[in-house]
Amino acid sequence: MIGRLQCVVLDCPDVLELAWFYQAVLGGEVNRPDRRWGVDDDFATLHTDSGLVLAFQRVADYRAPRWPNAAHPQQFHLDIDVPDLDTAQDLLLGLGATLLLVDPLGWRIFADPAGHPFCTLAGH
Structure with a gap:
């Protein structure tokens, strides 16, 4: 292992x-004091209940991904287990997510308010 x-x-x-969008989706604490990062108008963090830390960095002239358009690539995406896909969909849309695709195999693709794609899958 090289790193963590x-x-x-x-x-x-x-x-x-x-940060507040993903806090509503995943739980956790926005901008919890942490010696590793300074938070300000250009950088925020979310320490999730699972231990994962997401950070958010302001980019001038940000270009949102447009899934599945390769001219505006998604760059990465998150997979999120949910107990009920329909309930999760209603809650996510209420938070400002956009539904991009309902897959017949049982998962759904959304875009967060900044345009990043993420998937919901029925939790096990």
Whole structure:
């Protein structure tokens, strides 16, 4: 092993908007004091209940991904287990997510408020 994942950083136009969106989806604490990062108008963090840390970095002239358009690539995506796909969909849409695809195999693709794709899958 060379190293350990510290956090996943998402580029976006509004760091707090995206941090609060993912806090509502995953739980956790926005901008919890942590010696590893300083938070400000250009950088925010979310320490999730599972231990994963997401960070959000403001980018000037941000270009949102447009799944599945290769001219605006998704760059990465998150897979999120949910207990009920329909309930999760209603809650996510209420938080500002956009439904991109309902797959016949049982998962759904959304875009967060900054345009990053993420999938919901029926939890096991």
